[in-house]
Amino acid sequence: MDAYDSExxxxxxxxxxxxxxxxxxxxxxxxxPVLPWAPPETHIAGxxxxxxxxxxxxxxGQASALLSRVVDASHxxxxxxxxxxxxxSPLPLAALCDFISSFLxxxxxxxxxxxxxxxxxxxxxxxxxxxxxxxEGAGGVLTSGGSAGNLTALLAARQAKAGFDAWNGxxxxxxxxxxxxxxTAHYCLARATRVMGWGAxxxxxxxxDAHYRLRPESLEEALASARRAGRHPIAVVASAGxxxxxxxxxxxxxxxxxxxxxxxxxxxxAHGASTALSPRYRHQVKGIERADSVVWDAxxxxxxxxxxxxxxxxxxxxxxxxxxxxxxxxxxxxxxxxWNDVALRTLECTKEMMALKLYTCLKVxxxxxxxxxxxxxxxxxxxxxxxxTAAGDFELALWPDCNIVCFRHTPRGLSETExxxxxxxxxxxxxxxxxxxxxxxTLAGRVWLRTTLINPHTTDADLESxxxxxxxxx
Numbered sequence: 375m376d377a378y379d380s381e382x383x384x385x386x387x388x389x390x391x392x393x394x395x396x397x398x399x400x401x402x403x404x405x406x407p408v409l410p411w412a413p414p415e416t417h418i419a420g421x422x423x424x425x426x427x428x429x430x431x432x433x434x435g436q437a438s439a440l441l442s443r444v445v446d447a448s449h450x451x452x453x454x455x456x457x458x459x460x461x462x463s464p465l466p467l468a469a470l471c472d473f474i475s476s477f478l479x480x481x482x483x484x485x486x487x488x489x490x491x492x493x494x495x496x497x498x499x500x501x502x503x504x505x506x507x508x509x510e511g512a513g514g515v516l517t518s519g520g521s522a523g524n525l526t527a528l529l530a531a532r533q534a535k536a537g538f539d540a541w542n543g544x545x546x547x548x549x550x551x552x553x554x555x556x557x558t559a560h561y562c563l564a565r566a567t568r569v570m571g572w573g574a575x576x577x578x579x580x581x582x583d584a585h586y587r588l589r590p591e592s593l594e595e596a597l598a599s600a601r602r603a604g605r606h607p608i609a610v611v612a613s614a615g616x617x618x619x620x621x622x623x624x625x626x627x628x629x630x631x632x633x634x635x636x637x638x639x640x641x642x643x644a645h646g647a648s649t650a651l652s653p654r655y656r657h658q659v660k661g662i663e664r665a666d667s668v669v670w671d672a673x674x675x676x677x678x679x680x681x682x683x684x685x686x687x688x689x690x691x692x693x694x695x696x697x698x699x700x701x702x703x704x705x706x707x708x709x710x711x712x713w714n715d716v717a718l719r720t721l722e723c724t725k726e727m728m729a730l731k732l733y734t735c736l737k738v739x740x741x742x743x744x745x746x747x748x749x750x751x752x753x754x755x756x757x758x759x760x761x762x763t764a765a766g767d768f769e770l771a772l773w774p775d776c777n778i779v780c781f782r783h784t785p786r787g788l789s790e791t792e793x794x795x796x797x798x799x800x801x802x803x804x805x806x807x808x809x810x811x812x813x814x815x816t817l818a819g820r821v822w823l824r825t826t827l828i829n830p831h832t833t834d835a836d837l838e839s840x841x842x843x844x845x846x847x848x
Contacts, residue, residue: 382433389438397445398466401452402831407808408453410446417447449811454832457825457840458811460617460645460671460778464679467738471731472679481724483717491727492716498729498736502670503686505650507663513690514667515719516682516728520644521562522721523669523683528553528566528609529696530667530687531638535608545571552578552605553640554596556588560617560642575605585772586619586817588612590627597635609638609666614659615646618815618824619771620778622646625661633664641665644683646776648675651741652748658775666692672732675748675777675828682728693719751777751827758827758837768841771817777827780815783844794821796848803847810840 376382400406420443430436450456452463475491482488482495495516503512517523531553532540538548545551551572555563557579567576578600581592593610600607610632612623625641632639641647641662647670650656662668667687673680687693697719717723736744755774762770762781771780782797797814801823804810815824825840 377429386434386437389434390441393438393442393445394466394469397450398452401450402454404454404836406450406453408456408811409449409805409808411806411808412447420447452829452831453811454829454836455810455840456829457827457832457837458813460674460826460828461680462673462675462677463829463831464673465677465735465739468678468731468735471727471734475727475730478727480727482727483715483723483725485714485716488716488725488727491729492714494727494733495716495729498733499684499686501736502684506647506659506668506670506686507650508668508686508688509663511690512686512688514684514686514693515716516684516725517720518722518725519681519683520560520642520669520671521565523644523671523685524560524562524611524640524642525566525569526685526693526696526720527640527667527669527687528563528570530692531609531640532570533695534666534692535636535638537606540570549606550575550604552576552600552603552607553609553611554578554580554593554600554607554637555611556580556582556586556613556616556623558582558586558616558618558621559611559613560644563611563642575600575603578603578605578607580610582621585775586616586621588623588628590624590631593628593631607635607637609640611640611642613646614641614643614649614662614668615776615778617645618817619780620645620774620776620826621772622649622658622775625659626664627661629661629664632666638666639664641668644669644671645674645778647671648744648748649752649776651676651745652752653745654749655752655776664688675751676732676744677747677830678731678735682732697721747830750830754827754832754834754837755779757834758825761834761837761841765841767845771822778824779827780817780822780824782820782822783848785848790820797821797823800844800847804843809843812840 480488480491482491485492499514517526536548536551540547552575555577564577578596580596581589583589597607610628612625612628614622629639647668649659670684672678672682755777758779759770759774762768767784769782769784783800798821801812801814813824815822
């Protein structure tokens with residue numbers, strides 16, 4: 375049996391596309407569970423590490439059966455009642471591009487290993503920078519997720535603002551560094567500073583207000599506090615769509631502060647930078663064009679399969695400063711330092727053709743589908759917030775800035791401790807039953823249910839059904 379036989383591949387490919395198309399039709403009709411819940415032990419037993427020495431006599435049949443089981447037993451993010459984490463229900467066209475990327479396997483360390491994808495990446499990043507309002511000369515790189523993206527941006531900030539060569543001399547070659555971040559910032563920022571060897575003091579928290587937005591009036595004291603602790607602050611990080619609540623920090627005020635103190639201004643817009651695509655809501659990211667660096671996840675509100683994260687720099691050449699080293703077996707001197715060789719600017723050496731899916735969808739489907747998806751999800755979140763506010767047995771944590779809504783069910787007669795326990799039980803009940811997939815978070819010491827309205831097929835009726843399901847479960 376030839377594992378590369380083209381006809382076997384053709385038949386299996388046709389069958390697999392039919393399987394996925396049927397799955398897409400079923401889930402968008404709301405048939406079946408969102409998550410067919412099973413404990414880990416069940417899947418450990420169901421997919422054992424028992425591998426034959428010789429191929430199956432029926433390769434097509436066995437492969438089709440196995441892959442169908444994977445589809446059926448996995449989490450179904452295309453189901454309109456998936457309202458959980460910030461992971462999109464990807465566009466089918468984008469998924470087909472991933473198929474091509476995996477098949478061609480053009481790792482993108484150097485231009486000659488991925489010529490088409492490298493050119494697409496360069497132009498997609500230029501388009502994204504223009505959407506944000508960044509000046510001519512802005513640019514960047516695509517990388518594997520917001521955590522890698524934020525680390526990349528902070529490495530560039532360190533090279534620009536540390537005042538010493540930390541890349542070659544190490545973290546101890548100068549004073550201990552820190553960055554000012556909102557106290558509600560994503561954990562990957564603290565992780566990034568620890569990776570860079572800055573320790574627990576690598577992050578200096580800045581208080582947030584009742585809406586969980588950074589307080590710009592607290593920045594001066596945070597800066598002074600960091601200096602009193604013997605730290606050299608190099609940057610301020612602001613959130614555009616924070617993870618817990620979707621809050622947007624006041625970007626213009628933060629930009630003014632950074633300009634005043636000659637600090638690097640970084641925006642973690644992993645979730646919310648896509649807001650710039652919406653004519654109705656782009657005012658919420660006003661000031662993002664002044665950032666020295668921005669992280670923007672296309673696998674959130676741009677409907678892409680994970681992972682595809684843009685790290686954008688206001689001055690495009692800054693992207694080379696994050697990883698300033700040589701590898702003679704790949705890179706051959708300064709002549710190749712422009713955009714051609716992507717691995718000069720990322721953690722990855724071998725990197726998939728990330729830009730292919732985004733470029734293709736923009737080229738074929740146009741930009742309006744993405745703008746409409748952002749606007750529609752924000753509108754839906756506001757209508758859901760109005761419904762929660764009007765209901766007598768639900769409480770809204772805060773008015774949503776974007777498509778993330780935090781709330782809880784509040785039947786009469788329960789203490790705060792009992793209400794916290796109730797939210798945990800309600801969420802577990804709905805998820806294990808498969809009716810909906812939502813998550814929970816803790817705000818000001820209290821437990822809240824949390825929804826991210828990220829599937830374009832989710833409707834007001836689905837959210838009304840969510841409230842009824844919570845009432846029944848309670």
